[in-house]
Structures are given as structure tokens and as C-alpha cells.
Amino acid sequence: MLTPALFSAVVSFCCSRFAARAKVAANKHCTTRGNAGRMANAENRTSAASAGLNDDIGEATRLKMYRMQVEIREAEQRAYDLFLQNLVKGTSHLSLGQEAVATGFAAAMKPGDLSFCTYRGHAHTLARGVPVEQVLGELMGRDNGLMRGKGGSMHLTSAEHGVMGSYAIIGAHLPIACGAAWRAQYKGHKDVTVCFFGDGTTNIGAFHEALNFAAVWKLPVIFVCENNLYMEYTPIGDVIPVEHPAASRASAYGLEPVIVDGQDADAVYRAAFTAYERARAGGGPSLIECKTYRYSGHSRADPAKYRPPGELERWKERCPIKIYRERLKQFGIAESVIAGIEAEVRKVVDDATEACKAAPTPPLDIITTDVYADGGWAWRN
Numbered sequence: 001m002l003t004p005a006l007f008s009a010v011v012s013f014c015c016s017r018f019a020a021r022a023k024v025a026a027n028k029h030c031t032t033r034g035n036a037g038r039m040a041n042a043e044n045r046t047s048a049a050s051a052g053l054n055d056d057i058g059e060a061t062r063l064k065m066y067r068m069q070v071e072i073r074e075a076e077q078r079a080y081d082l083f084l085q086n087l088v089k090g091t092s093h094l095s096l097g098q099e100a101v102a103t104g105f106a107a108a109m110k111p112g113d114l115s116f117c118t119y120r121g122h123a124h125t126l127a128r129g130v131p132v133e134q135v136l137g138e139l140m141g142r143d144n145g146l147m148r149g150k151g152g153s154m155h156l157t158s159a160e161h162g163v164m165g166s167y168a169i170i171g172a173h174l175p176i177a178c179g180a181a182w183r184a185q186y187k188g189h190k191d192v193t194v195c196f197f198g199d200g201t202t203n204i205g206a207f208h209e210a211l212n213f214a215a216v217w218k219l220p221v222i223f224v225c226e227n228n229l230y231m232e233y234t235p236i237g238d239v240i241p242v243e244h245p246a247a248s249r250a251s252a253y254g255l256e257p258v259i260v261d262g263q264d265a266d267a268v269y270r271a272a273f274t275a276y277e278r279a280r281a282g283g284g285p286s287l288i289e290c291k292t293y294r295y296s297g298h299s300r301a302d303p304a305k306y307r308p309p310g311e312l313e314r315w316k317e318r319c320p321i322k323i324y325r326e327r328l329k330q331f332g333i334a335e336s337v338i339a340g341i342e343a344e345v346r347k348v349v350d351d352a353t354e355a356c357k358a359a360p361t362p363p364l365d366i367i368t369t370d371v372y373a374d375g376g377w378a379w380r381n
């Protein structure tokens, strides 16, 4: 039985672990950057951690992050089911197992911040607050989709939510993200751009060009490598001469190597928070490598037979949702609250599915609209 004394001991044990980790992370940055302000801020957050549930992340953010991870998981599993029913058209790339990365970064963002992602972008789109119905509707090619069914899974975009596109040409979006960050710097705006990509993308020229450019100009951009160990059907270790595809290359651009446990939303959130603060304070770009794993194959057509036996099962033991559910319990959140979140999310996904099934396909007369942006020539002057 959980007595008040035992509960308080559990909470203070957890908090001291988090406080210690926050302090280690803060010190790591302070020694390399010499930023006294950041140290003071980390100390404040560390002392808040000893106050129980109200640590550097806090209960409200944790509940939000749990809900988000469950929503991404349920929506993607539903997308897979709908594909099996031949209701999702075209290909799709799921990030089942990678939910903590999108969640941690989105939770630490401010509303005006911008995100750029790849064809594996459902999670990042949902994490910025795009409704499940609009994402599933888009995958199903329906008129209620995010882009009225004309973009599909690989092109989810919502400028209104700061989702600046999902890019199917790998690496193509890194220089574009630099452009978005350069605009903020030039205009004196405080928004930060975050750009997600995979481990395989670190072998593309655009990755190195963008990193160099961002570092030279000290742009407010965060490059996030979701290292899920594979680029399509090739283990990343077979095609790079270094240990960590992103982190091992950071020093070439004068950046600190940052490696994060991508299965733990709290760890991702803390790394993201530090990088956003640094970017907003004019400290320039960050390169963060999140170690993670995709449960399914590269795309819907891939049974992922190339993976060694037992690898998937080992990663499933470190399921981000399982880890976070346990975390909430350690912080004293009642099982009924956790189950309530799960039930609410399931209803959202069920309702969205029904709405999408009932939605019409887009009318033919919109076939030529939204194909390109006609901004005119005024910008030249």
C-alpha cells in the first residue's frame, strides 16, 4: 500500500533524480558556453524540483505531453488500420515508437515558432495542434483534410500552426529552415525554427551546407536528427564513418554534440528548452541527436525483415508511452486520470475516423488551386 510517507519518499527520490539530471544538463552547457544566465535559470529550475510535482517540467506540461504521445500513437495506428481497409491512399511513413521526440519539442515551443519536418511528419503535425480529423482526412484524400485531400501523408503543412511543411526530398528542408530563421534574425523577431530529419539525411550535402550556414550566421534554428537507426532499409552504422550520425559531426560546425534519449519525452523537452532559450538569446543554432526507433518498416510497403531478431522487441521495452505512463505514476498521478486521458484520446480518434469516412472527396474545381503561391513580383522592389 502507498502510505503518505512512502509516497513522499518516492516523489523526493524521483525529484532528486530529475534535479540531478537537470543540473548535469545545465552544467554541460554552462561549461561549454560559459553562460551564467543559463546556469542561474537551471539552478532555479533545480530548486523548484525539490518542491515535488512542481519540478522544472511540472504536472500540467507532463499531462499535456502524455496526452500528445497517446494521440500520436492512436492516430498513427488508426492510419495503419485505414490503410489496410484501402481507405488511406498513397504511401505513408509512420513514426510509431518515435512519439517522444515530436512531443518534447512541441511542448517546449512557443506558439509563433516554426517547424519543418519530413515525409515522416504526422507526429510533428499533430504535436503542433493540428486536429486528428484534419490529418486523417488528408491521408484519406477527403475534403475535410488539412489540405483538402490534395497533399496526402507526405506533404502535411499548416502555416497557421507553424507547420511549415513536410518534405519528401531528404535534406531539402534544412536550407529552407535556415531561410526561415534568417528572416527572424533579420527582422528582429523572437521566433525559433526547428527542423527535424533522419539519421540518413546527415549524409546529404544539404545537411552540411545548412549547418555551416546556420553556424556562420548564428541563426535561431535547431536541427533535430531523429536517429531511428535506419535509412530506408540500410542500417545507418553501415554508411557512416563515425559513431553518431549527427552528434559526431557537430564539432565540424563549432557546435556542441548533444545526444538525447529520444524515448523519454522529459529528456527531449529539457534539451529542446535549452536550445530554444539559446536560440532566442542570440546564441545561434543547436544540433540535437535523439536516439529512437521506428516500430514499423520505412513505409507501408516495407515489412522490415532486415532488422536483426529481437531488436524491435528490445526497443518496445523502452516504448516512450510506457515510460511516460510510469513517470506519471511516480509523480503521483492517479491511474484514473491516466486512463481518462487515454479514453478521451481514443474517442477523439474514433470520432475523427467516422467524420473522415463520411466526408466527401474534394470537388474537381479546386484541382488547380493552391498549387503554387502567386506572391507577384512586389518583393523585388
Ligand SMILES: Cc1ncc(C[n+]2csc(CCOP(=O)(O)OP(=O)(O)O)c2C)c(N)n1
Residues within 6 Å of the ligand: 118, 120, 168, 169, 170, 171, 197, 198, 199, 200, 201, 202, 228, 230, 231, 232, 298
Ligand atoms: C535526395 C533524396 N535521395 C533519396 C531519397 C530516397 N529516400 C527516401 S527516404 C530515405 C531514407 C531517409 O532516412 P532517414 O534520413 O534516416 O529518415 P527516416 O526515414 O529514417 O525517418 C531515402 C534515401 C529521397 N527521398 N531524397
Ligand SMILES: [Mg+2]
Residues within 6 Å of the ligand: 198, 199, 200, 226, 227, 228, 229, 230, 231, 232
Ligand atoms: Mg532513419
